[in-house]
Each structure stands twice: as C-alpha cells, then as structure tokens.
Amino acid sequence: MNLTPLVQSFVLHFGEMGSRWGINRTVGQIYALLFVSARPLNADEIAEALAFSRSNVSMGLKELESWRLVRLLHQPGDRREYFSAPEDVWAIFRTLAEERRKREVDPTLTMLRDALLVQPDNEPDRHAQKRMASMHELIELSTSWFADVQKLDERTLRQLMKLGSAAQKLLLMKDSLKPAATRNKKAAGP
Amino acid sequence: MNLTPLVQSFVLHFGEMGSRWGINRTVGQIYALLFVSARPLNADEIAEALAFSRSNVSMGLKELESWRLVRLLHQPGDRREYFSAPEDVWAIFRTLAEERRKREVDPTLTMLRDALLVQPDNEPDRHAQKRMASMHELIELSTSWFADVQKLDERTLRQLMKLGSAAQKLLLMKDSLKPAATRNKKAAGP
DNA sequence: TATACTTTTCAGTAATTCCTGAACGTCGAC
DNA sequence: GTCGACGTTCAGGAATTACTGAAAAGTATA
CATH class of the missing domain: 1.10.287 (Helix Hairpins)
Structure with missing residues (x-):
C-alpha cells in the first residue's frame, strides 16, 4: 500500500505530535493512518504503509488498544485481525x-x-x-x-x-435574578 | 536546602508526570519545587535541593520561562536571579x-x-x-x-x-422555548 | 494432531534524549 | 580597566526509549 501525499503529511504530523506527548512516533502514525483509512487495516498493511517492522506495529496496536482508540475486528474468511479507528x-x-x-x-x-x-x-x-x-x-x-x-x-x-461565553451571561442572569428563581426552575424542568 | 518528605513526594510525582508529557523529569521537578516554595528560589538553591547540576537547572528554568510558568525576579542587594511560580x-x-x-x-x-x-x-x-x-x-x-x-x-x-451539567438544562430550556419549527428542523438536520 | 498462518515476546542494537562539567560570556563593584 | 559572582552554552558520555529480527506462542482448519 502506498500513501498519497495528503495522507502522508497527515500521518507524519501525527507522528510528530505524538512524540510531543508521551506517545511515541510509531503509535501516532499508526493511529493517524487508521483514522483516515476508508476501511479497516491489518497489521501487515500498516507495517508496509508506514515502513515499520511487523513487531513494532504489533506493539503500537497494543498500546492503542490500551487507550481504547482502536477497534479490533475480523473480515469474513480472513483469519487476520483488522483494526479501525472509531468514526465519531x-x-x-x-x-x-x-x-x-x-x-x-x-x-x-x-x-x-x-x-x-x-x-x-x-x-x-x-x-x-x-x-x-x-x-x-x-x-x-x-x-x-x-x-x-x-x-x-x-x-x-x-x-x-x-454558545461560548454567552453561557456566562445565563449564569450571571441567574445570579442577579434571585427572585426569578421560580421561573428558571419551572422552565428548566424535564 | 533539604526537602521535607511531604515536598519530596510532591516533587517526585511531578517529575514522573512530566515525563509522561513531553516535559522531562528535571523540568517537572523544578516546577513542582517552585510551586510549593514559600519564597522565590535561585538556581543554586534549586540545584542543591534537587541534586541536579547547575547547568541542568539553568536549562530547565529556561524551558519553564518559555512556557511562561515561572516568574523571574530580583531581591534587593542580591545579584542572583530568583524564580517563583505564580500564585493563582x-x-x-x-x-x-x-x-x-x-x-x-x-x-x-x-x-x-x-x-x-x-x-x-x-x-x-x-x-x-x-x-x-x-x-x-x-x-x-x-x-x-x-x-x-x-x-x-x-x-x-x-x-x-x-453548575456542571445543569448548564445543559439551561441550554435545553433556551431551545425548547423557541418556536417548534426551529427545534424540529434542528433536530432533524445533519 | 499436525499444519500453516498469524500474533506476541524478547534480547539485543540503534536512536534519541538527558545530564554534566568545563569553558565561555556578562555584568556590576571596585 | 580587573576581579569575582553569576548565567549560558555545548561537546560528549550516560541513561532511556524505540525498534528490529528471530523465535515462541497461539489458533483455526483439515
């Protein structure tokens, strides 16, 4: 699998960012790749795309699983494990x-x-x-x-x-309108 | 300067936490020490308290300054630079x-x-x-x-x-007081 | 159970980051 | 100016972390 320049730059950026965090470059890149991928990938595909060793990918995926950032799934008729990043x-x-x-x-x-x-x-x-x-x-x-x-x-x-800082105004309103509390309570009820 | 066990554990914890982040142990410890210190400290005091080399402390303080987490100040009649962490x-x-x-x-x-x-x-x-x-x-x-x-x-x-999630209720209130058309449209929209 | 395929572990090495001491730079007092 | 106190820089060694290949451990199928 060959990465497009677009995906490449995204992946590299996340590698960098990862290492600014506690997370290492490998893990950041794997996650980025899964995030933009249109379909789940198996470890070999990831290793090839990012030019990492198979074992490095295995460790990276384990780490991502421990963060609950990737989902493990299987394709029918394929014994290999596929990984994807949640959509939402x-x-x-x-x-x-x-x-x-x-x-x-x-x-x-x-x-x-x-x-x-x-x-x-x-x-x-x-x-x-x-x-x-x-x-x-x-x-x-x-x-x-x-x-x-x-x-x-x-x-x-x-x-x-x-709403942003407008929330502040709602708060302050609530604060300054003490007698109006009944009204708020009534309106906010389930 | 000798650290009390209380301060010691705080400092060590922040060292650990620092290295989980991008920040290194030294920097975390220096910051923690300044944070709990009752008065500003100079670089020699920090170096002695944490048993780091003078140059290491110098680099750590520079890093903390770049994060704007420490304040540099001078004591009257003392040429050395003193550092403190903001109170608030x-x-x-x-x-x-x-x-x-x-x-x-x-x-x-x-x-x-x-x-x-x-x-x-x-x-x-x-x-x-x-x-x-x-x-x-x-x-x-x-x-x-x-x-x-x-x-x-x-x-x-x-x-x-x-207020916590009560803010949510204020929001929903605001929402439900709108004409029904707006609300329906919003709920069904993308 | 054997087989073939897949994942995991791990010891060793590569790469990176951290930390130090020594040298250098700066500044005020004299 | 010189001196001494203080701060910074930096080359290189120490420590840590990342990465790999090989071997081991699983696992589904026949």
Missing part, C-alpha cells in the same frame, strides 16, 4: 479525555489527598499544603465538571460550545 | 492551556486546513479529507469555546463549573 470524533475525544484522566489526573489527586492528610510540623510544609490544596481544588472541580459535560450528547455539546 | 492556580491553568494551544493545536489546525484545500483526485484522499474535516471542526469548535470560557474571571468560572 466526539466519542474519540471523550475516550482520550477519560483515559488521560485515569492515567494522569487520578494518580495526582490521590497523591495530593495523601499529602493533605499529613499534619504539617513546620512552616514550609504548612505553606506547601496550602498550595497543594489549591491545586487539588482546581483539579477536582475541573475534572468533575468535565465528566459532567462529557455526558452530553454531541448535539447538545455542540450547542453549548457555540 | 487558575491563572496557571490558563497559561498552560494557552501555551499548549500555541504549540500543539495551532500547528495541527494549519496542517488540516492546508490538507483540506487540496483537490482530491482519488477515493482514499476523498475519504481522508472527510475525516480530516470532522477533526478540524471538532478542534476549531472546542478551542474557540475554550478561549472564550477562559476569559471569564475565577469566580464566574467556578460558578460555571459547579
């Missing part, structure tokens, strides 16, 4: 965010919580704990908010985003 | 997001836009372009939304987040 970019985004949370955010929250349980016995620790507490609050708040928002379906999410 | 965690978050956008998102958007300008002359390219277009739309939408939300002050942001 919003779902992909969700998956990515969820995995990153699991791998990066959660351990950090655990570490912070543990640190905040310690009774500080000196000034540096007292200050450090204050700083950690503020970080903990920010992370806690933003991830739980994100988890919440992430549950919305694509259409609603799209609306929310298009 | 919300501001830090903002800075981080902005820099990442500049370094990762913007180049990707440029690549995608260029790719979408090409007139595809074969089926694979036609499909690839469709996929790239959907990715482009998602990134465009979410980053412009994020830029918008990021302008809010801390208090409002905090409110917005605490």
Whole structure:
C-alpha cells in the first residue's frame, strides 16, 4: 500500500505530535493512518504503509488498544485481525479525555489527598499544603465538571460550545435574578 | 536546602508526570519545587535541593520561562536571579492551556486546513479529507469555546463549573422555548 | 494432531534524549 | 580597566526509549 501525499503529511504530523506527548512516533502514525483509512487495516498493511517492522506495529496496536482508540475486528474468511479507528470524533475525544484522566489526573489527586492528610510540623510544609490544596481544588472541580459535560450528547455539546461565553451571561442572569428563581426552575424542568 | 518528605513526594510525582508529557523529569521537578516554595528560589538553591547540576537547572528554568510558568525576579542587594511560580492556580491553568494551544493545536489546525484545500483526485484522499474535516471542526469548535470560557474571571468560572451539567438544562430550556419549527428542523438536520 | 498462518515476546542494537562539567560570556563593584 | 559572582552554552558520555529480527506462542482448519 502506498500513501498519497495528503495522507502522508497527515500521518507524519501525527507522528510528530505524538512524540510531543508521551506517545511515541510509531503509535501516532499508526493511529493517524487508521483514522483516515476508508476501511479497516491489518497489521501487515500498516507495517508496509508506514515502513515499520511487523513487531513494532504489533506493539503500537497494543498500546492503542490500551487507550481504547482502536477497534479490533475480523473480515469474513480472513483469519487476520483488522483494526479501525472509531468514526465519531466526539466519542474519540471523550475516550482520550477519560483515559488521560485515569492515567494522569487520578494518580495526582490521590497523591495530593495523601499529602493533605499529613499534619504539617513546620512552616514550609504548612505553606506547601496550602498550595497543594489549591491545586487539588482546581483539579477536582475541573475534572468533575468535565465528566459532567462529557455526558452530553454531541448535539447538545455542540450547542453549548457555540454558545461560548454567552453561557456566562445565563449564569450571571441567574445570579442577579434571585427572585426569578421560580421561573428558571419551572422552565428548566424535564 | 533539604526537602521535607511531604515536598519530596510532591516533587517526585511531578517529575514522573512530566515525563509522561513531553516535559522531562528535571523540568517537572523544578516546577513542582517552585510551586510549593514559600519564597522565590535561585538556581543554586534549586540545584542543591534537587541534586541536579547547575547547568541542568539553568536549562530547565529556561524551558519553564518559555512556557511562561515561572516568574523571574530580583531581591534587593542580591545579584542572583530568583524564580517563583505564580500564585493563582487558575491563572496557571490558563497559561498552560494557552501555551499548549500555541504549540500543539495551532500547528495541527494549519496542517488540516492546508490538507483540506487540496483537490482530491482519488477515493482514499476523498475519504481522508472527510475525516480530516470532522477533526478540524471538532478542534476549531472546542478551542474557540475554550478561549472564550477562559476569559471569564475565577469566580464566574467556578460558578460555571459547579453548575456542571445543569448548564445543559439551561441550554435545553433556551431551545425548547423557541418556536417548534426551529427545534424540529434542528433536530432533524445533519 | 499436525499444519500453516498469524500474533506476541524478547534480547539485543540503534536512536534519541538527558545530564554534566568545563569553558565561555556578562555584568556590576571596585 | 580587573576581579569575582553569576548565567549560558555545548561537546560528549550516560541513561532511556524505540525498534528490529528471530523465535515462541497461539489458533483455526483439515
């Protein structure tokens, strides 16, 4: 399989971006290739297209599977494993965010919580704990908010985003119209 | 300078996390140390506390400056440069997001836009372009939304987040109060 | 069960990234 | 100017990570 220049540049870009992340070049390129491919590909096709060794592709696919970014499937009458990237970019985004949370955010929250349980016995620790507490609050708040928002379906999410900072105005309105709370409550009901 | 166990564990954790990102261990540790420090530190103090070479610290600080994550300042009567991490965690978050956008998102958007300008002359390219277009739309939408939300002050942001998916309900309310024709059209549209 | 095909593992090597010490540059005090 | 304190650069060695080929382990079919 020969890549077109268009696909080539996309794949190379993702390789680069991957290595800026923790993800390595190989994995980024494999994912990019699957993302733009019109049909599922097997490991040999990927290895040939990207000029990687078969074993490197195998490892890359395993990594992508651990991120739940690729789907494994079979073609009738073919024993080989085929891989594809899910269609829905919003779902992909969700998956990515969820995995990153699991791998990066959660351990950090655990570490912070543990640190905040310690009774500080000196000034540096007292200050450090204050700083950690503020970080903990920010992370806690933003991830739980994100988890919440992430549950919305694509259409609603799209609306929310298009609304942009106008959401702020709705908020402020709610805030300044205390007596009108009944009206809001009524209108927002299911 | 000797680190307390509390600070030590925080610093080590950030070193680890750093290397999961593109950032290396050194840089992560330096930042963590500055973050919890009650006063600005100079390069020698950092080098001693973390047991890195002076030159390593110098490079790390340069990197952190390029991310605008540390502030350079001077103490009266002291020629050395002192560094501190900004206090406000919300501001830090903002800075981080902005820099990442500049370094990762913007180049990707440029690549995608260029790719979408090409007139595809074969089926694979036609499909690839469709996929790239959907990715482009998602990134465009979410980053412009994020830029918008990021302008809010801390208090409002905090409110917005605490509101969580209740924001969804406000949105739906707004939607359901429109003439039925609009809503139906929207729901059935692409 | 044997066979042929496919995927995975892994030890070794290649490539990359990290880190250091030494040399160099800069700047203010004298 | 010289001196000394401080910051930066950089070549090269150390450490880590990526990648490969060969061998092993699965697996469906006959």
